Amino acid sequence: MLNPSPLSCDSSPQSVGAPAALAVKAEYTTPSEVDRWRKTFDRFATRDSIGGVSYLTEPDFVSAVAPESDFAKISRQQYGILFNVADRRRSGRVVWEDFVAFQELLKSPAADYDIAFRVFDQNHDGQVKFDEFKAVFQSMRAPDAIPFDFDSPWVKLYLGKADGGHVLGFNEFTQLIKGLQGERLRQAFRHFDQNQDGYIDKREFKRIIYELARHKLxxxxxxxxxxxxxxxxxxxxxxxxxxxxxxxxxxxxxxxxxxxxxxxxxxxxxxxxxxxxxxxxxxxxxxxxxxxxxxxxxxxxxxxxxxxxxxxxxxxxxxxxxDAKWGPPRTQQKEKGKGKATGTAMHEVGKSAYYFGLGGIAGALGATAVYPIDLTKTRMQNQRSKVVGEVLYKNSLDCVKKVYKNEGFTGFYRGLPPQLIGVAPEKAIKLTVNDLVREYATDKETGRIKLPWELAAGGLAGGCQVIFTNPLEIVKIRLQMQGENAKVTGAPRQSAAQIVKSLGLIGLYRGAAACLARDVPFSAIYFPAHAHLKKDIFHDGRDGKVLSYGEALAAAAIAGMPAAYLTTPADVIKTRLQSEARKGETHYKGIGDAFRKILAEEGAAALFKGGPARVLRSSPQFGVTLVAYENLKKHFPFPEPNQSLMETVLPREEEMARVRARNALKVLLDVDTNFGNTPAAKK
Structure with a gap:
């Protein structure tokens, strides 16, 4: 059985301003809640060098109770007013007992209004009198604020006159606060409507809304x-x-x-x-x-x-x-091994399939955009020296000219269909595996991941994709080389189906080891580089920043440059192993044999043939793919079914205290948006 905490804000003998008419009490405190509060307190607390007692200063307290990175509409300074409520002894420190009492207060269903009531109840007698309301309200306001008439009929209806009338208990006070903005709007309009024609100009309206509700817009x-x-x-x-x-x-x-x-x-x-x-x-x-x-x-x-x-x-x-940029409670995520996924199973499957398809389309766009460069790269890498074969192309530009002259514009896209078929599963597997490993290895408390795990995540992602990419790449390479072979040897052209049939299942995985040697280090370099470029160079997520399309394109393209060039030797060997050697050209038995023969016959420079073309292909391909994917998601979002408000805003249980702390500030900002920014309001 759960027992009430002896440190409740209402039960503590040092409690101040407890509402006298609060109908619904806070729930009982469980041991697990106290343990969680203790961890939060110890994380931010300072230990007194003399007495050895741990305590929270005002900045420490704000860090402990305010929603993280949520200071767009509420400043850190304004959250400091909660420190004054928690500091029951007025010592400038919040000790463990005070912190527990404040957390108990936040558990109350009416915690937001309760805190506002305590701020206005200056003498802590459980009531708000006219003089208290006026003094606190005035202390919150800036010197140049729009005037407010405390002798208005509306104020008198709630509080009577300054020298008498009735006082407000907690429940009555909450209704006054809810109606205060409407009265302020009425008085502000009358203040600017000097000739009483029922109109104000645009600048005056803007000033009114800035004072009343800019935190909501x-x-x-x-x-x-x-x-x-x-x-x-x-x-x-x-x-x-x-x-x-x-x-x-x-x-x-x-x-x-x-x-x-x-x-x-x-x-x-x-x-x-x-x-x-x-x-x-x-x-x-x-x-x-x-x-x-x-x-x-x-x-x-x-x-x-x-x-x-x-x-x-x-x-x-x-x-x-x-969207007022409140930084609302995060949508509840399905945690590993527990929790409920939003929507039905069929809906989630359909959504996953839909975005998988968008990823395939984006990958196809990226591959198509750079495919002529890829074809040029392949032919340059497969070209042997004068000793072992006929040199058809002097350089990449000469290759482009001769492909266009001999094969026409369509020659640049020879072998594209198999490449497009492989893009969807390749991108899906690569991105999914990388994300899964990174999620597993990320420290849940700090949100950071160590570099070895980043490299491992990328390497595993690159390795897993080979099962799909190797068969498709060998077919693509054979198709890309057909125009050249037809010119040199007069060999007949073959379709993709004929190539697959002639290779057989085992032949489709020829050069797979070289493909692994290329894709594993490529992804191990690319994904960490991409993540750090976004975070450290372009500052993605810092202060709520979202990368523009240009920044996203630059991050993806720059990350691909070192990854593409450094893995060129493996790509050269893979290309040689997967292409058909013509008569008189050197044959290779495997990776080691190809490496030795290329070095002996053509020199080390041959291992980097097509390197610049590979950089020119890979960098923009990843950039185009990512930007295309984001645009597709933006303009063709998955059609969501009807959702209730509870489905769209479900904060995690451990965040509820921070949510209620923020809501308490919202109530006080409804009184005046300048609340907590004036020295008088902090006293």
Missing amino acids: SDAVLENLDKLAEVVPGGKISYSECIAFHNVIREMDLVEKVVRESCARSPDGKITALDFTNHAARTMRYGTFSPMEVAIIFHYARLGATGEDKPRLGLRDFGSLL
Whole structure:
């Protein structure tokens, strides 16, 4: 049986400002929760050099309770107000007992409002009086803030007059906080509507929203606030428009739910304003969105849409309106060996197959883009010296000229179909194996992986792909060489099927050892280089950065350069083993025999024949493939079935305390977005 913690914020004799009317108490604390809190506390705590007691300073406490890397809309300084709530002794330190009491507080279903109540309850008597509300509210505000009238009828309805009236308990206080933004909007509009004609200009509206709700809006919407005047012609903004805009902000979660569900129901994944309104009418029992609110939703969605003024918008177009860059709770991932996968099994299989197909298309585009270079590389690598064979090409440029002259433009794409067939399984296996090994070897706490494991992951990925690539490459090489052989020996052309039949199963794996010797080190070099280029050079993921297409292309291309050139000797040997030697040319028995004979007959330089062409082929091929894949995923996303809000936002249990800590700051930011940034508010 679980027992209540003796260190609960409500039960501790040193507890301050405990809500007197909180209907739902926090759940019991389990030993595993205490162990988890202890690990978090010890990770960030400092030990007193005199007394030996561990404690958290304000920066340490913020690191322990705030969601990681979530300071886009809430600054670290503002999270410091939670430190004042946890520091029950007002000593400037949070010791272990204080930390447990604060974690107990966060377990309360009303933790966000509970913390706000404690901030306003200055004398810690479990009530908020008029003077307390006014003093705390004023301390939060910047000197140039829009004035607020504390003698307004709305304030008096909740708190009475300054010299009397009634006080607010916890439950009453929560309703005051929920309605405060609406009253601030009304007063701010009246403040700017000096001639009382019912309109304010765009700059004044922008200032109001910046003070009231900039923490709830994306940067794209904030930059275009003044464009609300375009919804209703006239150039100015009415109070009705202000209220409609505020209602959209307040109901943003519901807006997103209706958008997601109506887009999922649409055959093409896109909706009009009528589709949105109809779905809202079907799913909402009593409320609905007004025509002006719907117009505002679609107005800002179209501002974020690419291209011309679209009549129908997809979920991606609504992104700039819906995404305020809060860094929301991560979607629950299926953990190794446990957890539930989202969606049905058939849905997951279909989704995997769909993106596997997109990967194949992207790989085919990359292979096609560089295939003429690959053909040139193959013919240059297979060309023997004057001693052992006829020299047809002086250099790569001469090879290109003669291929075009003798075989035409289509000669550059001889052997392409087998290559395209092999791209999909090759890319899928390579990427999947690399990701699986990296995931297994990554330290779960630090998120880092050691270099030997990075090399092993890449090497295993390259080795596993050979089962598919070797048969297809030997057919590709034979087809690529046919134009040259026909000119020299008059040999008849063969189809891919005839080549496969003549080689047989064992023949299809001729040169497999050389293929392994090329692909294992290639992938072992490429994947770590690509990962470190993205992270260390282009700073992917740092401060929420997402690489542009140009940066992604550059990272993929640069990583391929050393990998391609350093593995050229193995590629030369593989090409010689897999191509048919003409009469009078040297035959090779295996890797070692080929290596010795090439060195003896042609010199070490022959091992790097076609090296530049290989670099020119491999680097852009990987870049084109990755960029094509990202674009395909972006413009042709897998059509998701209807999802409930619970399916889209399911935080892991161990993150809930950090989520509730952030939500507590959201409540206080609704009072004033400057909260916690002024010295008075921190006292």
